[in-house]
Amino acid sequence: IVNFVWWIGIGHAGTLISSILLLLRQQWRTSINRFAEAMTLFAVACAGLFPLLHLGRPNFFYWLLPYPNTMGLWPQFRSPLIWDVFAVGTYMTVSLLFWYVGLIPDLATLRDRSKNRFPQIVYGVLAMGWRGSAIHWHRYEVAYLLLAGLATPLVVSVHTVVSFDFSIGIVPGWHSTIFPPYFVAGAIYSGFAMVMTLAIPIRAAYGLEDFITMRHLQNMAKIMLATGMIVAYGYLMETFMAWYSGVNFEEYMIMNRMIGPYAAVYWALILTNILLPQALWFRRVRSSVPALFAVAMSVNIGMWLERFVIVVTSLHRDFLPSSWGMYYPTFWDWATFTGSIGLFLALLFLFIRFLPVISIFEMRQILPRPETGGAK
Incomplete structure (x- = not known):
């Protein structure tokens, strides 16, 4: 999944x-x-x-x-x-x-x-x-x-x-109305990151600098920045609603993500998905091809980690402690x-x-x- x-x-x-x-x-x-x-x-x-x-x-x-x-x-x-x-x-x-x-x-x-x-x-x-x-x-x-x-x-x-x-589903962390717009923004975010990840090597390998110009890369960077802010808002609202709802299961879910056994994955996705792309606010970063490539790769990794956190951390500890367990990819x-x-x-x-x-x-x-x- x-x-x-x-x-x-x-x-x-x-x-x-x-x-x-x-x-x-x-x-x-x-x-x-x-x-x-x-x-x-x-x-x-x-x-x-x-x-x-x-x-x-x-x-x-x-x-x-x-x-x-x-x-x-x-x-x-x-x-x-x-x-x-x-x-x-x-x-x-x-x-x-x-x-x-x-x-x-x-x-x-x-x-x-x-x-x-x-x-x-x-x-x-x-x-x-x-x-x-x-x-x-x-x-x-x-x-x-x-x-x-x-x-x-x-x-x-x-x-x-x-x-x-x-x-x-009724699984804690899943049952939320924010998921549709949050997923659409995340999809556009990761999609543009992958387009930039492919455009930069293709541009260099085939001498297409006159066709795929810095204007194209900067426009894609701006769209990534905008959708990245929407994704960050989704993360913030997810945390806020877990507290504001007063549902113990939701509160435990978000705390389990932050300080549980998969906390390193959660904070890694915050770093790669939210913090590092904030560098795109600066024109110098948007004008640097290596920097854009690094940010795009960061977003690709971060969006995969986000999917891992959504699926795994919500399922490995659900309502029944008897079904709790750890998942390690084989x-x-x-x-x-x-x-x-x-x-x-x-x-x-x-x-x-x-x-x-x-x-x-x-x-x-x-x-x-x-x-x-x-x-x-």
Whole structure:
């Protein structure tokens, strides 16, 4: 569950950059939207692995879908697991369509520039006969805006549904109405941190400093700072309500996080998620690429620790002392998590190898047009 929530949170920034900033006509999204969308797809693919593994019998995953069958089985629609299936499936489908539609003009460019027959066939099939005519551009813009409008509410709704996995339970530390906005802000926070973590090495390795400029990095840093403050407010309200509610179980839960056996993890997430990102208030930090990379890595680590604290510290000591225990990740837990990171990086490298990292046609649109001579 920790890894699932972490990955699905990372998958939010790509759609946010592409859809919401497109609707707001923010042109600075152009240089980073393509690989941010790809990051979304790959992160959601990694997130989708963990609910399947959680089933215990992944080969029967299709039983989660409401389809007619001879056994008369029907999914339990009151189960958060079913909600996750529909939320993640919908988000994956719309994000894939949004990413693919945006790729079509560039796929046609790759088709026309390919010298070998096989790439021409592959890119030609994927480009779906794109010729750059006026009717093609009209249909493209209509479809792209429509998908952006569909993807925008999904950014909010998907992680809200994921937060319901916790907030509908009666476990101390979970049963709270602050979870939906708190999770959405945390998802955007971790997503932009991962985009920056990827943008800085890609920018350096492929010489894209003229396309992914300091303006892009500083804008992402400002969004990280804003969402980080919302996350900090969520931490503060969580602590305050545990005291203000007067519920002994909630008070014990927050004290157990602060001074219990997992206190080091709790204070580590406060350091990496809240304290270190405050350096982004300073222009000198926002103008330093190594400093931005360090802060982004800190947030990535901190958001994983936050998920660990939410899941583990609330469950290892619940209402019944007879069920108390300690959880220590095993080798296979770490191996599964590391494997998901490997899958993510493998998909990312394949994307970089075969598809344009930056949208070619969108960059052409924002370039200044050459002046033509002639009489005035």
